[in-house]
Amino acid sequence: MSDQSQDPKKLNQNNGLASSGQTENEAESKPYVRFDSGQTAAKPRIIVMANQKGGVGKTTTAINLGTALAAVGERVLVLDLDPQGNASTGLGIDHSQRSRSSYHALTGDFPVAECIVPTAIPGLHVVPSSFDLSGAELELVDAPRRSFRLKDALSDFVNQGPVCGGDAKPISYVLIDCPPSLNLLTLNAMTAADAVLVPLQCEFFALEGLSQLMRTVNLVKSSLNRRLEIQGVVLTMYDARNNLSSQVAQDVRDHFGDKVYRTVIPRNVRVSEAPSHGKPALVYDYRCAGSQAYIKLASEIIRRENALRAA
Ligand SMILES: Nc1ncnc2c1ncn2[C@@H]1O[C@H](COP(=O)(O)OP(=O)(O)OP(=O)(O)O)[C@@H](O)[C@H]1O
Numbered sequence: 001m002s003d004q005s006q007d008p009k010k011l012n013q014n015n016g017l018a019s020s021g022q023t024e025n026e027a028e029s030k031p032y033v034r035f036d037s038g039q040t041a042a043k044p045r046i047i048v049m050a051n052q053k054g055g056v057g058k059t060t061t062a063i064n065l066g067t068a069l070a071a072v073g074e075r076v077l078v079l080d081l082d083p084q085g086n087a088s089t090g091l092g093i094d095h096s097q098r099s100r101s102s103y104h105a106l107t108g109d110f111p112v113a114e115c116i117v118p119t120a121i122p123g124l125h126v127v128p129s130s131f132d133l134s135g136a137e138l139e140l141v142d143a144p145r146r147s148f149r150l151k152d153a154l155s156d157f158v159n160q161g162p163v164c165g166g167d168a169k170p171i172s173y174v175l176i177d178c179p180p181s182l183n184l185l186t187l188n189a190m191t192a193a194d195a196v197l198v199p200l201q202c203e204f205f206a207l208e209g210l211s212q213l214m215r216t217v218n219l220v221k222s223s224l225n226r227r228l229e230i231q232g233v234v235l236t237m238y239d240a241r242n243n244l245s246s247q248v249a250q251d252v253r254d255h256f257g258d259k260v261y262r263t264v265i266p267r268n269v270r271v272s273e274a275p276s277h278g279k280p281a282l283v284y285d286y287r288c289a290g291s292q293a294y295i296k297l298a299s300e301i302i303r304r305e306n307a308l309r310a311a
């Protein structure tokens with residue numbers, strides 16, 4: 001197998017981290033996050049990857065969309081809110097780096113800024129998940145504002161123009177990876193978010209359960225977070241040789257209209273190999289069809305965001 005791996009730093013040569021020249025000692029002595037309260041940049045857009053169906057590409061999308069956004073100059077924080085911790089593993093975060101995690105942000109033990117760790121990709125940062133998170137739902141059952149814990153933790157953070165590492169630009173996107181369940185963790189993510197991005201696998205039962213997801217989004221919108229919207233639906237694991245894939249894609253487009261991104265993520269073996277190397281597909285094999293699709297998806301999302309902001 002040829003090694004197509006990219007030096008992560010080459011993904012974005014102009015990135016502040018890559019060119020900051022910050023030494024390891026300097027990085028250790030300074031807090032990883034500083035706040036640029038006086039900055040005029042827009043607040044980060046908070047997007048949650050949600051679908052209670054398992055294995056549809058939520059984590060793969062969080063990792064690779066995050067990497068693609070960072071590669072085109074955005075500053076991205078991936079917040080791993082799944083006790084499985086697949087986004088953290090897929091971004092190469094060792095368990096020894098997870099002593100402060102999304103669990104601590106959720107419980108208020110530590111501010112979000114103190115739970116962030118760097119990835120090998122310039123401009124991409126992570127709040128990792130830890131095993132404690134699997135008990136969070138029970139622990140929070142009687143807690144005040146139990147559905148607002150992440151919102152409370154994140155709003156302090158995003159309102160202050162967070163700048164990570166030796167970077168110059170503040171975070172522009174926060175991507176939250178959710179577990180395959182409409183549980184309290186997912187509810188917290190939706191309450192904290194601006195928008196929901198729904199990865200949908202091109203398979204027979206794709207639309208099953210979607211009405212329940214939409215009901216939950218509407219419920220959150222009416223009771224917990226009025227500004228929540230559907231960011232879009234992204235079709236994943238599309239197999240052009242399979243009639244079923246194109247039929248499902250057509251059904252989803254008939255149902256959701258222009259909420260469905262034009263970019264379709266193909267089923268691609270390089271995408272599925274990448275996490276076992278602790279690398280996003282874009283670093284593992286930048287040229288593969290899956291990586292290129294995530295680059296296109298990132299551009300489509302940025303275009304839509306710009307149109308939204310201009311409207
Ligand atoms: N485009 C793709 N091509 C090939 N394999 C893929 C693709 N996208 C995801 N996969 C693989 O499919 C499996 C499920 O993907 P992923 O973990 O992203 O789904 P998920 O929705 O996050 O799952 P869970 O619900 O368990 O959190 C993984 O093994 C992943 O590597």
Ligand SMILES: [Mg+2]
Pocket residue numbers: 058059060082086177178179
């Ligand atoms: Mg996942």
